[in-house]
Amino acid sequence: MKGYALVQGPRRKVLYISDSCYLLWEFGGSHFKPELGWEFRTLRQNRAICKENNAYIVRLDFKLGDPISTPKRKKLPREAGTEVKQ
Numbered sequence: 084m085k086g087y088a089l090v091q092g093p094r095r096k097v098l099y100i101s102d103s104c105y106l107l108w109e110f111g112g113s114h115f116k117p118e119l120g121w122e123f124r125t126l127r128q129n130r131a132i133c134k135e136n137n138a139y140i141v142r143l144d145f146k147l148g149d150p151i152s153t154p155k156r157k158k159l160p161r162e163a164g165t166e167v168k169q
Contacts, residue, residue: 089133108126
């Protein structure tokens, strides 16, 4: 399952989450400049408004399921002189 997030700044403050990049650009344009009507702007204009405000889209990759129930195993450091079994 894929998702996208509109984030702002170097600390990646999440503004919106969606499965559509087009909607995120549209929401971002109306978020930063609400005085302009959203029905009059194009995708290119919304994207430019977001870029002016240091906002961009990142892709979220996640799998369905509970990540807590399947923790990753930590690798133990190898000690000197031990053999590796193959």
